[in-house]
Amino acid sequence: MLVASLLVASFVIFAALYLAPGNPISALSGGRSLPASSIAVLEQRYHLNESFLAQYWYWLDNVLHGNLGISITLRENVSTLIASRVWTTAGLVLYASLIIGVLGIGIGIVAGLRPGVLDTGTLVTTAVSAAIPAFVAAIVLILLFAVRLGWFPALGNGTDLASNIRHFTLPAIALAISSLAIVARVTRASIREEGEREHVQTAVSRGIPARKVIQRHILRNAAIPITTVTGITIASLIAVAAVVEVAFGLNGLGAYLVQAAESKDLAVVQGISLVLVTAFVVVNLLVDVLYAVLDPRVTLGSRAG
Amino acid sequence: MSATAPLAGPAVPRGPVAPRSGPGAARRGRVLGALALLRATGPVGIASAVIIAIAILVAVFGTFIAPYDPNLPNLSLAWGAPSGGHLLGYDFQGRDVLSRLLVGAGTALLGPLAVVAGAMVAGVLLAVTAAWRRGASDAVISSGLDILFAFPGILLAVLAAAVFGPGLAAAAIALAVAYMPYVARVLRGAALKERSQPYVAALEVQGASAASICFRHLIPNMGPLIVAQATILFGYAMVDLAAISFLGLGVQPPEPNWGVMISENQVGLAQGYPLPALVACACIVVVVIAVNLLGERLFEQAQRTYR
Amino acid sequence: MSAPLLEVDGLTVLLDVEGAQRAVLRDIAFTMQPGEAVGLVGESGSGKSMTARAIGRLLPRGAEIQGSIRFRGGDIGSLSGAALRRYRGQVAMIFQDPRAHINPVRRIGDFMTEALRTNLGVPADQARRRAADMLAQVGIEDGTRRLRQYPHQMSGGMLQRIMIAAALLTEPRLLLADEPTTALDVTTQAEVMAILDDLRRDFGLTILFITHDLELAAAICDRTVVMYAGQIAEVRASSLLHDDPLHPYTAALAAARPDITQTAHRLRAIPGRPLSAFEAPPAECAFAPRCPHARDICLQAVPDLAELDGGLSRCARAHELRGQLQEVPRA
Numbered sequence: 001m002l003v004a005s006l007l008v009a010s011f012v013i014f015a016a017l018y019l020a021p022g023n024p025i026s027a028l029s030g031g032r033s034l035p036a037s038s039i040a041v042l043e044q045r046y047h048l049n050e051s052f053l054a055q056y057w058y059w060l061d062n063v064l065h066g067n068l069g070i071s072i073t074l075r076e077n078v079s080t081l082i083a084s085r086v087w088t089t090a091g092l093v094l095y096a097s098l099i100i101g102v103l104g105i106g107i108g109i110v111a112g113l114r115p116g117v118l119d120t121g122t123l124v125t126t127a128v129s130a131a132i133p134a135f136v137a138a139i140v141l142i143l144l145f146a147v148r149l150g151w152f153p154a155l156g157n158g159t160d161l162a163s164n165i166r167h168f169t170l171p172a173i174a175l176a177i178s179s180l181a182i183v184a185r186v187t188r189a190s191i192r193e194e195g196e197r198e199h200v201q202t203a204v205s206r207g208i209p210a211r212k213v214i215q216r217h218i219l220r221n222a223a224i225p226i227t228t229v230t231g232i233t234i235a236s237l238i239a240v241a242a243v244v245e246v247a248f249g250l251n252g253l254g255a256y257l258v259q260a261a262e263s264k265d266l267a268v269v270q271g272i273s274l275v276l277v278t279a280f281v282v283v284n285l286l287v288d289v290l291y292a293v294l295d296p297r298v299t300l301g302s303r304a305g
Numbered sequence: 306m307s308a309t310a311p312l313a314g315p316a317v318p319r320g321p322v323a324p325r326s327g328p329g330a331a332r333r334g335r336v337l338g339a340l341a342l343l344r345a346t347g348p349v350g351i352a353s354a355v356i357i358a359i360a361i362l363v364a365v366f367g368t369f370i371a372p373y374d375p376n377l378p379n380l381s382l383a384w385g386a387p388s389g390g391h392l393l394g395y396d397f398q399g400r401d402v403l404s405r406l407l408v409g410a411g412t413a414l415l416g417p418l419a420v421v422a423g424a425m426v427a428g429v430l431l432a433v434t435a436a437w438r439r440g441a442s443d444a445v446i447s448s449g450l451d452i453l454f455a456f457p458g459i460l461l462a463v464l465a466a467a468v469f470g471p472g473l474a475a476a477a478i479a480l481a482v483a484y485m486p487y488v489a490r491v492l493r494g495a496a497l498k499e500r501s502q503p504y505v506a507a508l509e510v511q512g513a514s515a516a517s518i519c520f521r522h523l524i525p526n527m528g529p530l531i532v533a534q535a536t537i538l539f540g541y542a543m544v545d546l547a548a549i550s551f552l553g554l555g556v557q558p559p560e561p562n563w564g565v566m567i568s569e570n571q572v573g574l575a576q577g578y579p580l581p582a583l584v585a586c587a588c589i590v591v592v593v594i595a596v597n598l599l600g601e602r603l604f605e606q607a608q609r610t611y612r
Numbered sequence: 613m614s615a616p617l618l619e620v621d622g623l624t625v626l627l628d629v630e631g632a633q634r635a636v637l638r639d640i641a642f643t644m645q646p647g648e649a650v651g652l653v654g655e656s657g658s659g660k661s662m663t664a665r666a667i668g669r670l671l672p673r674g675a676e677i678q679g680s681i682r683f684r685g686g687d688i689g690s691l692s693g694a695a696l697r698r699y700r701g702q703v704a705m706i707f708q709d710p711r712a713h714i715n716p717v718r719r720i721g722d723f724m725t726e727a728l729r730t731n732l733g734v735p736a737d738q739a740r741r742r743a744a745d746m747l748a749q750v751g752i753e754d755g756t757r758r759l760r761q762y763p764h765q766m767s768g769g770m771l772q773r774i775m776i777a778a779a780l781l782t783e784p785r786l787l788l789a790d791e792p793t794t795a796l797d798v799t800t801q802a803e804v805m806a807i808l809d810d811l812r813r814d815f816g817l818t819i820l821f822i823t824h825d826l827e828l829a830a831a832i833c834d835r836t837v838v839m840y841a842g843q844i845a846e847v848r849a850s851s852l853l854h855d856d857p858l859h860p861y862t863a864a865l866a867a868a869r870p871d872i873t874q875t876a877h878r879l880r881a882i883p884g885r886p887l888s889a890f891e892a893p894p895a896e897c898a899f900a901p902r903c904p905h906a907r908d909i910c911l912q913a914v915p916d917l918a919e920l921d922g923g924l925s926r927c928a929r930a931h932e933l934r935g936q937l938q939e940v941p942r943a
């Protein structure tokens with residue numbers, strides 16, 4: 001399944017070159033005019049004289065060897081360009097995932113286990129924050145914490161680890177906010193639901209202390225839907241990170257992808273798309289694996305729809 | 306009452322729950338049914354629906370009710386504060402913010418509508434086909450959908466923008482394609498359940514064709530779920546399309562659009578003119594909250610029909 | 613006669629039903645002697661499960677309890693903390709749908725030994741050995757292997773036996789069996805009933821057996837309590853219940869069961885539908901609207917639970933109808 005997904009995805013990404021209006025040369029060059037020698041180089045490198053499938057094969061072969069082509073605008077290896085930016089995006093996504101995991105699940109658990117004011121408050125807050133897209137959050141955060149309060153910088157990557165963390169905090173929060181709300185809601189709902197299941201009653205009827213009941217029966221069982229949703233949510237961060245990178249002027253893959261799309265630097269677009277799609281598919285696969293580990297009723301390869 | 310006659314009185318048995326209408330309801334029944342569904346979502350659901358209705362009206366009639374020309378730049382008025390008829394001030398090019406908001410509602414809302422329509426139609430058809438034929442067809446369709454899951458919406462939209470050039474149409478189509486597998490997967494489960502209902506077998510025995518059963522009975526009976534799913538999807542589409550426009554790959558300036566307005570006026574934040582960007586943010590958030598709240602409640606109602 | 617193990621007296625339970633406090637149990641009273649098997653029979657909504665939950669201290673939050681339940685002389689309503697946990701160790705409950713009542717993501721061994729390890733501090737390997745032995749007692753071979761398996765790998769009948777075995781590990785005095793065989797097919801039902809009967813003899817267990825099936829209760833229970841609309845309708849020795857019932861409801865229940873040995877033109881159903889406790893009118897016999905023997909006197913007040921021939925009956929006309937109830941007149 002994993003391989004099939006990636007193969008089809010790579011095919012689609014590859015075929016993008018041909019879907020573009022005009023011929024592949026103009027697509028590769030982004031509509032710029034090129035000297036004859038450059039055209040010849042392109043024809044040779046991309047095997048443009050051979051059949052479609054053969055071209056796909058060469059391209060795929062190159063990709064698997066780490067050769068993602070050359071950026072038209074910057075005249076550098078796409079792989080190098082990607083490598084220099086991948087840690088920004090990865091760092092951002094990881095930071096946001098941490099926030100979502102710790103805060104989202106934490107708040108959800110507390111709200112799920114204690115009905116009352118805290119719970120209602122959580123419901124209301126999450127209803128609002130689930131609706132805040134990352135770029136809206138970015139604007140508000142920049143306004144409040146960077147411009148007005150000056151606690152965090154508004155733009156840029158930062159220089160070393162410490163300043164990196166400072167620079168990445170607002171973007172990570174912006175990225176995490178709506179996903180955090182969704183995860184908190186799902187966590188709360190799962191905990192509520194699990195708490196009412198009959199097997200929890202059995203444990204109570206045997207005098208198992210409340211704390212152990214919560215730990216061994218409610219949390220353990222609710223962990224299944226919670227990790228699934230958290231995993232899927234984190235996977236979706238991979239794409240949305242682009243928006244946050246642009247809003248905060250971060251030098252990551254997403255921002256670069258948008259730039260390349262605007263300047264029609266197709267090789268870069270293809271390369272970054274491939275990387276992001278692979279990451280997305282791999283994270284989803286990890287979620288499937290985790291699900292099979294947590295739920296003994298499920299064998300690998302099937303995820304409850 | 307006589308001393309010898311036994312008390313009569315079979316109480317009306319509560320009996321089994323009345324079966325869901327097998328044949329799809331008549332047209333008038335459908336409208337009333339829709340209104341009843343809405344009422345069942347409670348005050349929050351109704352309030353949300355009202356907000357969404359207002360937003361849609363603004364989207365459709367925005368150009369007519371906007372007090373000023375949304376596209377007329379006047380740099381000498383740039384970043385002007387609210388005054389007189391300009392309730393929300395001027396943006397970075399001196400254009401009236403309120404007018405741009407009202408007109409911008411058009412693309413902000415009608416774009417997602419197109420996305421949802423496309424994804425739902427395709428999703429319903431695929432889901433029902435897979436559920437109806439089961440077996441090999443189902444396996445093929447399901448595997449195909451699983452593979453398509455590999456593309457997050459925004460990524461596909463950026464790819465489309467790179468290939469076809471930036472614009473609302475390319476982005477909307479890309480999003481519809483990206484959402485379709487998700488819709489199909491959710492609806493396939495419901496379609497399978499519906500397929501195994503006794504009335505379907507009864508209709509088959511009477512000689513009704515597959516198409517007529519599906520379109521006149523199966524799909525209408527999935528109505529509440531489809532509506533709930535569409536509403537939730539609308540929220541996602543709004544956010545994603547606004548994000549794409551924010552990135553500059555969707556609606557192109559100078560055309561007004563909430564996402565575009567945010568990115569255009571972002572510079573104002575640091576310069577002390579946050580209002581244009583903020584009001585655009587507020588518009589998006591309010592509508593999306595309303596959509597989410599309504600969608601959640603519609604979903605609960607749909608679940609109740611299936612329990 | 614030795615001291616009763618369980619004394620329920622004037623038990624009334626009120627639950628929050630759609631905003632108002634409604635009675636789901638009214639004035640329930642019975643006792644159980646050690647080693648006895650008592651059947652608790654009734655239709656859905658009669659309150660039989662609720663009674664068991666009240667005894668097991670498993671009522672939903674917000675339930676109001678009036679009257680008393682005494683276990684070995686001590687009132688259980690006031691128990692809390694460690695004392696409550698000890699009580700729970702002494703009173704075990706098994707439930708109707710074993711698959712829903714056993715945690716699906718934990719192993720059987722985990723399920724069975726949980727109470728032993730947590731509450732009684734028994735070391736894990738010892739607990740497992742005891743669990744395997746108990747599985748043998750309920751007819752499950754190869755216990756050690758079964759302990760490592762998961763619930764979804766087993767049939768309903770096997771899970772029910774496992775539930776019974778698990779309940780007995782803490783050596784309880786009282787077993788509350790809430791429709792343990794309803795979800796099982798007839799053959800398995802017979803096996804589980806046989807196991808319960810054997811265990812009662814071997815361990816001197818006291819069993820409260822809850823079911824909607826009058827005959828099933830009669831199979832292993834010495835006495836049967838019949839409930840209707842949250843109240844006790846009749847208490848009688850099981851052997852007498854079928855041929856000499858003291859309450860029209862019991863007679864109707866017994867008559868409603870199809871008899872293999874006879875041909876009947878129509879199945880005998882009781883007209884109307886069973887009432888839940890909170891639907892019962894406050895000042896008349898709850899069964900009157902459906903009762904073929906009802907007269908004016910039945911509508912004047914809720915009849916008392918009165919003694920008659922060694923049993924109890926809540927029928928205003930019990931004395932008059934004595935001996936006539938087995939033949940339900942054609943309505």
